[in-house]
């Protein structure tokens with residue numbers, strides 16, 4: 001008898017990401033060693049749109065999502081093809097459909113190393129490196145600069161206090177996303193002279209907690225807006241995604257045992273995404289790779 005067999009190739013069809021069981025999406029992200037839990041997929045599906053590549057018996061081989069922020073901007077993420085199906089055109093096919101759905105919106109995404117050539121070939125350009133920092137939070141945090149202002153908890157019904165600040169830092173109003181994230185997040189604000197000058201969110205994600213978004217006017221402010229959450233996570237796993245390569249904030253994260261686990265490249269298509277105003281608020285910590 002023959003010792004090998006060539007199986008018939010199968011066809012994948014695109015379906016709406018909401019039409020499949022979340023456990024299939026979870027299995028897909030596990031196949032590429034991503035930490036998303038079913039709950040994380042649920043949140044992402046509430047936040048955006050997407051497609052999956054499904055075979056004739058309902059198995060999911062790939063995904064791609066996009067998240068509109070206002071009418072003329074969107075971020076792209078969760079672009080995955082399962083290892084068995086990689087390097088056969090599936091990633092490009094998924095991306096082409098997502099780009100069509102995004103229409104003429106300006107776009108941003110955070111590219112992993114394997115996806116970078118695909119995005120370059122689709123017309124994206126590089127803007128910055130993003131550092132995924134994570135680890136077990138120590139019992140005692142490193143020394144911090146003096147606190148300039150007052151830290152407070154923000155109840156989720158007071159999101160209006162931070163949306164304008166966030167829009168200045170992010171470049172687009174993303175009030176709807178902040179409202180979704182705030183459902184399961186603790187939120188801290190930093191105020192000076194009665195004005196909110198920074199905020200941070202902390203929520204469960206993947207292996208532990210993610211601190212982000214972190215919006216602040218300076219490294220010093222960002223340190224305090226991060227430490228306020230880290231203090232409650234001693235001994236637990238935490239993650240911060242930041243574009244700060246060095247400086248007081250990056251050093252603070254490093255000394256807090258949040259080492260760089262991976263880097264991704266922030267890319268855009270259309271108008272430039274990252275535009276820092278001097279002395280203005282800035283995104284020190286990302287909401288997530290997919291949400292930017």
Ligand SMILES: CC(C)(COP(=O)(O)OP(=O)(O)OC[C@H]1O[C@@H](n2cnc3c(N)ncnc32)[C@H](O)[C@@H]1OP(=O)(O)O)[C@@H](O)C(=O)NCCC(=O)NCCS
Pocket residue numbers: 032078079080081082085086087088089090091092093110111112113114115117118121
């Ligand atoms: C990145 C990823 C989605 C690409 O999916 P894919 O199905 O392999 O993509 P495609 O087969 O359509 O290939 C797209 C491009 O990637 C490159 N590429 C894919 N596989 C490659 C390989 N084995 N070696 C070199 N380049 C490769 C090629 O440039 C290809 O371009 P081409 O169409 O001109 O040949 C997939 O590798 C993946 O899921 N990786 C893990 C998760 C991840 O990092 N996702 C990206 C998040 S930003």
